[in-house]
Amino acid sequence: MAGGTKLEPRPVAARPAESPAPAPPPPSQPPQPSAPLTPLPPTRSSRPPRSSRTRRFFLRAAFAFGAIGGTAAALTPIFRADPRKSAAPAPGPVDGVPDARFDERFDEMYGGRRIQGTASGVRVDGRPLHLMRRADGTYVSVVNHFESFPTALATARAAVDDLGGTQLSLAGPALH
Template identity: 50%
Template structure:
C-alpha cells in the first residue's frame, strides 16, 4: 500500500482560509467590547461613613458630603486638595473632618441653615 501524496492547496483554498481567518478576527475584535461589558463589574466598597460627636454636635462625613446635626455643610475642594466651607471660607483644611470640626467651632450653638432656606441679602 502506497500513500497517495496530498495535492498542494489551490489558490481558492488558500484565499478562503485567509478570508475566514480575517472575518473571524474582525468579528472577535468587534465583539470584544460587548463581551467585556457583559462581565460582572467589580465594585469598590464605599468608604465607611465617618461619624463623631464633636462639642455636642453630630458630624457625619461620607462621599456625598458633610452633615452637621443632619444639615448639609457646603464644602468646596481647592486645587491644592484642601477643603473650605462657607462657614469658614478664609481658612482651608486638610481633611473634611477637620473642616467640619472648624465649622462646629465657628457655629457655636447656631444651626446650619437648611438647604431649602432662601437667601436674603
C-alpha cells in the same frame, strides 16, 4: 358754517420773471504773471501701477491664510479631544496607597454636635454643610471660607467651632 371760520379767497399775485445773473465786467488788462509758468505734473490715473496691485494681493492673501491657519491650529486640540475622557484625572490612591482625604467616611460627636461624612457630603446635626475642594487638595466650608483645612473632617470640626450654638441653615448653598 356754524361755529366755524369762514375762509375768503385771496388774490394770487404773479411772480415776476427771473432775469439771468449779470455777467462780470471784462477785465481791463489780463494779469501779468510774476514768474514764468511751469507745467503741471501729469495727473495720476485712478488705477495703481500693476506692481503695487500684485503686492497688495499677495499681502491680503498672506494675511487671510495666516488667520485661517492660526484659527485651525488653535481649534485642532478641541476637535481631536475625546469627550469620553475627563480633562483632569479623578482623585484617588497614589501608588496603590489610599489617601484618607479622597474617601472620608466618618460619624462622630464633636463639641456636642453629630458630624457625619459620607461620599454625598458632610452633615452637622443632619443639616448639610457645604464644603469646597481647592486645587491644592484642601477644603473650605461656607462657614469659614477664609481658612483651608487638610481633610473634610477637620473642616467640619472647624465649622462646629465657628457655629457655636447656632444651627446651619436648611436652605443650603443655593441661597448663599
